[in-house]
Amino acid sequence: MDTLRKLVIDGKEKEAASRVLLMIEEGGDPEVIMQEALIPAMDEVGMRFQEGEFFLPEMLIAARAMQRSLDVLKPGLTECRVEPLGKVIIGTVKGDLHDIGKNLVGIALQGSGFEVIDLGYDVSPEKFVDAIIKHKPMIIGMSAMITTTMLGMRETIEEMRKRGMVGEVKVMIGGAPVTQEYANQIGADFYGRDSISAKDFARSLVIPKK
């Protein structure tokens, strides 16, 4: 487990995927591999990012190693009927074409055991609401990069309110112009200043604090 954790943290994608394959071939339990190696590895990456030891490139290579490892692990997880921690819908709001921040949130959530439905960018309030009806997530996450597009967050929450979804589905928002004040104003449940805080919020909903 320690070796796999280190390979993911160091972003060694091929070696990490090979290691997972070897562990499965040797009878390793996919859920244990996930819980004791992959999730702690991404937690460590998140911690190093927040402490200023890791930056965007290190996050991306670790996420890529995690993704490769998950690809190998997924059939085993499905076979063992291991359920994800929860479903999260993410997207960049209508008219906004930026997606790296949103992608990082997706990576952090997946690496933490959530199923992520990524609606991409330029997502209208109606599309968010349709996706909520279809996928029944616990959280939707909205991202915006500019002041003119962040208004789409308010519109989406209003659309959710009309459909009686507010309270049923938690709303988290983030992006360069977004602030805690704005989150309070529009009635979002959480403002995430980065992908790690978004992941921590999602986990706080399903894993009680020790």
Added chain:
Amino acid sequence: MGRTSENMTSRERVHAAIQGLPIDRVPVFYWINAHTGCRLMSEFRPARKKWWNTMAKFLWKKYQEHRDPGEIWRLLPLTFDIHTFNFSNAYGLDMGADMCLASYAAPWRYATFFLKDGHIMIKDIYGVKRALGAGIYPDMVEPAIHNIHEAKEYQFPDPKRDSFYNIFRRYRRDYPHASIAAEVWGPQDFTSTSMFGMEAYMLNLIDYPEEMQDFLRRWTDYHIEVVRRSVAAGADMIFIEDDYGYDNKPLMSMRMWKEFTMPHLKRLVDAGHEVGVPVCLHSCGFQISFLDSYVEIGIDLIQSFQAKAGNDFTKGYAQYGDRLGFVTGIDVQLGEFMSPNEFRQQIIDNYRIAGRKGRHILGTNHEIQPTMPDANIRALFATVSEIQQGLHDK
């Protein structure tokens, strides 16, 4: 603008401030984007050129009536600004600024327009495909380079095309005493966000370091040629556009930045100095970690230094103001959400950090956005005007 009621021209004032020499008042810089330019000309104060006002009024009215992302009216202010008349930058001079930006390759920068899936798409001169969302910037939707093999083969536009530099000749003719800064792309931001896409760029730096260094060398060679020709055509400053940070931290580690960005940035700075002009660097985001390196490679000015990103102008100026100039102090990002009085006080407080001591150009820390409330717009220009008149000197 012409000679002021004080005793320096705008250009003299800017250059004296950069060198830390005595100035008659603090120089001013307004960064105004196309949509805001249209709004201000039609609702706030007319531009010097009457036909710009007519055009701006028409475009702003249409923009307000047609705000959906697919509407061509959203795009037209950009089309008439960046691609043809470059009016918003020059309009800043009409509003009392001493320095403005000008973009080479106007009006050919966005070379091709086409429709795809109901979206207006643009292909720029670098081959980057862009679309206009609900925002007002043409964002990248498909990078120019899809893999490292394409990076090796990539062909740059011709920097020797003389008409690319007409904008500087026109600005110099129309504003002979202003400081005109030529925008060029630095080695990191445009390459990452547009040429490769951010994720691919960062991964390529790790997976293919030699190939990426080679590409960045060619990128810089190209822009050095742009620097030389822009200055020959009338620019008196180089304004390197790059982004190295986000809120409270750099985008990449300082080790990686020094390996992949700093050497190429230094070559651009040297190129500006070789043709006798100062060099200003624009970078959004956290800047504190970079300041020693900026001094080391001879950057004259940095622009933005946003408080929201974790930069403290008081500390930055106290520690580096004898070696590095700052174009900042009008915090339009926070100011947009302040009351007019708070915004006014923020500008005055920031002005007083450097006052008339030099190495400070009182400037917007980013483009003024068209969403800024009317009262805040009025507070901004009224306060700066008071500062220019010396009403806030202690």
